[in-house]
Amino acid sequence: MINDDPGARDLVAIALRSFREAILPVVPADQRFTALMIANALGTAERELAAGATAEPALAAAVGGLLGEAGDLPALLPRLCAAIDAGRFDAPDRQAALRAVLKEITLARLAVSNPKRLAAEGQGVGR
Amino acid sequence: MSGGGKAGLDPDRKAALEAWLAGQAGARSVAVIDEGRLSGGAISLNLAVTLEIDGGPLSGRHACVLRTGSSSGVSASLGKAEEAAVLRAVFAAGATVPEPLFVGADPAMLGAPFYIMRRAAGTAAGFRMVKSEEPRRELARELGRQLGLIHRVRPGAEGLEFLALPEPTAALQAVADFRRWAGRHPASDPVLAYGLRWLERNAPPAGDLVLCHRDYRTGNYMVEDAVGGDRLTAIIDWEFAGWSDPMEDLGWFCAACWRFGRNDREAGGIADRGDLYAGYEETAGRRVDPKAVAYWEAAACMRWAVIAIQQADRHLSGTEPSLELALTGRMLPEIEMDLLRHLDGVGASL
Numbered sequence: 001m002i003n004d005d006p007g008a009r010d011l012v013a014i015a016l017r018s019f020r021e022a023i024l025p026v027v028p029a030d031q032r033f034t035a036l037m038i039a040n041a042l043g044t045a046e047r048e049l050a051a052g053a054t055a056e057p058a059l060a061a062a063v064g065g066l067l068g069e070a071g072d073l074p075a076l077l078p079r080l081c082a083a084i085d086a087g088r089f090d091a092p093d094r095q096a097a098l099r100a101v102l103k104e105i106t107l108a109r110l111a112v113s114n115p116k117r118l119a120a121e122g123q124g125v126g127r
Numbered sequence: 128m129s130g131g132g133k134a135g136l137d138p139d140r141k142a143a144l145e146a147w148l149a150g151q152a153g154a155r156s157v158a159v160i161d162e163g164r165l166s167g168g169a170i171s172l173n174l175a176v177t178l179e180i181d182g183g184p185l186s187g188r189h190a191c192v193l194r195t196g197s198s199s200g201v202s203a204s205l206g207k208a209e210e211a212a213v214l215r216a217v218f219a220a221g222a223t224v225p226e227p228l229f230v231g232a233d234p235a236m237l238g239a240p241f242y243i244m245r246r247a248a249g250t251a252a253g254f255r256m257v258k259s260e261e262p263r264r265e266l267a268r269e270l271g272r273q274l275g276l277i278h279r280v281r282p283g284a285e286g287l288e289f290l291a292l293p294e295p296t297a298a299l300q301a302v303a304d305f306r307r308w309a310g311r312h313p314a315s316d317p318v319l320a321y322g323l324r325w326l327e328r329n330a331p332p333a334g335d336l337v338l339c340h341r342d343y344r345t346g347n348y349m350v351e352d353a354v355g356g357d358r359l360t361a362i363i364d365w366e367f368a369g370w371s372d373p374m375e376d377l378g379w380f381c382a383a384c385w386r387f388g389r390n391d392r393e394a395g396g397i398a399d400r401g402d403l404y405a406g407y408e409e410t411a412g413r414r415v416d417p418k419a420v421a422y423w424e425a426a427a428c429m430r431w432a433v434i435a436i437q438q439a440d441r442h443l444s445g446t447e448p449s450l451e452l453a454l455t456g457r458m459l460p461e462i463e464m465d466l467l468r469h470l471d472g473v474g475a476s477l
Contacts, residue, residue: 034450037450037451037454038450040454041450041453041454044454044457063317077315077316077317078314078315080317080320081313081314081315081316081317081320082314084317084320084321084324085320085324087324089321090324090328092474095321095325095470098317098321099321099467099470099471102317102318102321102463102467103464103467105317105318106318106460106463106464106467107464109459109460110460110461110464112460113457113458113459113460113461114458114460114461117461117464121464
């Protein structure tokens with residue numbers, strides 16, 4: 001289909017900005033929790049649309065390195081899960097290498113879902 | 128919390144409830160004053176009610192909570208009549224919990240089973256509980272003592288026959304439950320796959336089985352300001368209770384996901400573990416096993432992860448569209464990061 005401008009990311013971004021500036025300050029107290037959840041959901045959607053698949057090649061390389069295989073991330077993740085189930089990462093040193101890559105993957109997801117927590121991780125206070 | 132503020136009882140149901148309560152209370156009459164919904168709980172409906180009982184042993188005014196809602200199927204939550212039976216058992220054991228007064232097991236009356244308990248004063252909100260200049264050491268110690276009392280309820284206790292015993296051990300039963308609840312997700316989410324495997328390979332052997340609350344954490348106890356400091360008024364939200372390893376509740380209380388950002392206070396964001404553990408050992412009749420607690424902290428992260436998945440599925444299935452449930456699903460990365468950090472800390476194996 002033909003997508004007109006402005007696109008989804010821009011629309012969500014401007015909707016969130018308008019909501020924060022014009023609506024949130026005048027929302028009654030008993031609706032504030034819902035209003036904050038709406039802002040949270042729009043913010044997550046905006047970040048997801050902005051990020052796209054930019055993090056995937058680096059993560060695919062890291063997962064591929066663990067497995068000794070090549071492929072894109074959606075193909076490699078189920079194979080990593082199967083390798084974990086099969087006991088290929090049971091040895092302590094293999095677990096440590098696995099956890100390092102799993103943290104990279106999880107940080108990329110946190111960048112979308114919870115940038116505050118991501119920042120805390122960067123400062124080492126997330127522990 | 129969706130639909131917060133709505134009144135809970137329509138007039139026909141209220142009349143039926145009042146007549147039934149009069150019979151239960153051996154009273155001439157009972158009036159139910161509906162004071163609206165209380166916040167809290169994505170699963171249950173809690174209504175503040177005042178009962179005006181005329182005649183019988185409970186004659187007088189009683190501030191109460193009417194708790195109802197269908198068992199959601201999320202993580203083996205108990206039905207309301209069963210939850211009331213658990214509450215009765217821990218009340219009898221001397222724990223600070225609301226006394227259950229009336230149990231309506233017949234779903235016909237209000238649309239779902241319900242029970243009515245005394246209303247406790249104070250506040251439970253987790254994010255407020257952790258906002259104190261000084262750690263709340265005496266509160267943590269008292270919560271330890273309370274948990275020790277709760278854990279005195281053992282399999283065989285009267286009225287709790289409906290609670291299944293874990294097989295083959297508490298830990299392996301828990302991991303099997305997590306696998307079942309996680310559905311297809313561990314086949315494509317390697318953090319879940321790793322966490323489940325780690326829990327299976329490091330499961331502690333069979334030990335004592337006790338009544339575990341299974342959601343014993345900051346946010347699920349109520350505190351009011353009193354002269355000389357905090358006063359614990361009630362431990363609430365018993366819908367996940369079951370027989371398990373006593374260290375499970377300590378691990379849940381201390382898990383990173385229930386510190387509300389106060390990671391410097393490992394006992395629920397309110398104090399050090401030492402205070403909680405010392406209180407526990409005063410009343411439980413057993414020592415805290417820190418290694419087992421560390422195992423159950425990893426299990427706590429996994430349990431919370433699969434609950435978040437289930438909450439998101441309730442939204443995604445279309446049966447219960449809810450922004451709150453949807454956003455709970457997007458908490459998965461932070462829960463998984465807590466698990467990974469914890470496993471970094473305990474090393475590859477216990």
